[in-house]
Amino acid sequence: MFNYSRMVLAKNDDSSSIPLTTSNGKNGKNEKIFRGIAAAPGISFGLAYVYSQMEVVIRRTDITLGEVESELLLYRQALERSAEELEKIYDLAKEKLGESLAEIFQGHLMMLHDPVLTEAIENRVRGRLNKAEYAVASEFEKYASRLRDSADDLLHERMQDLEDVKNRLIRNLQRKRLTGTIEGGRIIFSRKLTPADTVLFSRHNVLGYVTETGGMTSHAAIISRSLNIPAVVAVPGILNEVNDGDLVIIDGYKGLVYINPSDTHLAECRKKIAEIENIAKKLETLRDLHCETTDGHVVELAANAEFVEEVEYIRQQGADGIGLYRTEHLYLLREEFPSEQEQFLVYHEIAEAMHPRPVIFRVFDIGGDKVLDSSAREGNPFMGWRGIRLLLDQPDIFRAQLRAILRASRGGNVKIMFPMISGLVVLKAAVDFLDGVKEELRHEGVPFDEEIKVGAMIEVPSAVLIADVLAREVDFFSIGTNDLIQYLLAVDRGNELISELYQEFHPAVLHAIRMVIESAHRNNIWVGLCGEMAGNPYATPLLLGMGIDEFSVIPSVLPEIKHIVRSFSFKEAEELARRALDAKTHEEVREWLIPLMHDRFPEFFTTTMT
């Protein structure tokens, strides 16, 4: 039921840091507020469930010669139970998340059954008369230390997997039950969450996840988002502050966690959830309506997507299409490039599911660190060998992906988009390469959409300045504001020291967007915007008024953005855009824009908790 809470509200406005406040809360307990990274949106409140992973210290215990056989039997039983658990998790993951995410657990199964490891463990029990759990811990540690010492990041990830398998085996040796005792409606607190935990907990109507470690792109965060469960990660020390059964609020929009919330905050949270549900109900009626201003100016409202599993939700939200399908996860989840056929199956499934609505596939936008040996890392990968630059240098990877996308284009609703375009030569090279691949397919008699549309992502400032030149080479533009703003303002928004300088309403940003839109329209192509700014409700009237043709947003905000578009006349939006373009600073825009939007849409914007 808390899926409603995915209705997104205002962006983060306050910027206080941890520990935020303590005051008198429920039952005389002190309210404590913590901030972490908002990893998956949504709000809920409930009782805390503190999930302590086994970090048991296993002391060396010996057995007698007579106990060897019974100890080995224990070990084999534990192996069997662990395998059964993993099979279940694998099935569940396959059902909930799809094959490619589920593969992680196949890997776990293979490690569990590793013959060398198994033999070494058994030999230790027999020869050194070690208790099985000590034997398991020591043998796993041998490999773990080797992986830990490695400079390869991917091997570090694998070490996590190894650790998970070891802990599972030891837990089963100690005959502890799997955490099956969670009652419904708990918020899970944990040092870290493994993908397996995230999948398993989701069966118990989990209301949220709070972890001490992790980031936006950890497997658990990705899974959490695709399961619609709010999550706040990277809250160091929270486990020392929370007790099992504490009442907590999790705000996955702002990355806030309230332990023993005050009556005021609890009331606000309840109110917010109720309002979110209300809004959701109201917005549902918008689903089948056009994204159209009061005076008949129609724009396309599309969704950004990553997983096949999101398509159903995206359709429910009334999207006109997928404006940005990120393909990187196909690589990132398994750390190698999927084959053409594997890609084709995914792209085909998405295109079919959305048909006849369009799907824009962005080719791999990954950095060189994913391909290069760790010894050859770049000094500044963000400005380095990534996106289209990498693909043009790696023709096999590029060809396989383009072939897969083209083969999936038969239904006529597929488009291709190139990231990191910084100049005409690069863009032309990409388009030529695509033409070559098309020719190949024609030659082989493989059908594809001959009319397939090709776009350039505008996210490098140079591309903004020469947008007129680029526009002649493609069928559409999509402005990637996340990177554009960072490059334009020289601000890494992940850097807390300067993150307030990341400003969507900076005059340079607004003028850059306007320039791109004007260039596109002068050359008779359409232009969309697929960065987070497209889903920022405050920005909606400005972008609309500047003439953007398509918004591509995270699915949860779709109805809200549609509602805002439908509340303005194009004329009024144009006036607001002009006013914003006249402003000299980001702050100046916010000064009038925020109160204006709050007045106009009190139901969206008053619900933000302070």
Next chain:
Amino acid sequence: MIMITKEVTVKNRAGLHTRPAAALVKNAAKYKSNFYITKNNMRINGKSIIGVMTLAAAQGTVLTLEFEGEDEEEAARAIVQLFEDGFGEE
């Protein structure tokens, strides 16, 4: 029965990461022969997924494969083929 030794080069782009490592181990398990892989001076049992992973063999790495046992010829043929096919990836 003597030991068979073969040299192979890792062809697939991602190196011996998760999926090819799994394919290698699964195939090796079909044979009775012992199977070892050496990279530089690190020698691991080729039937061990964890061992193969810790090799961290990137594209272009040269590996020495050793097969020893009653079906060593078949095993060598099949495993070398796997490397040559780039583990079914392009």
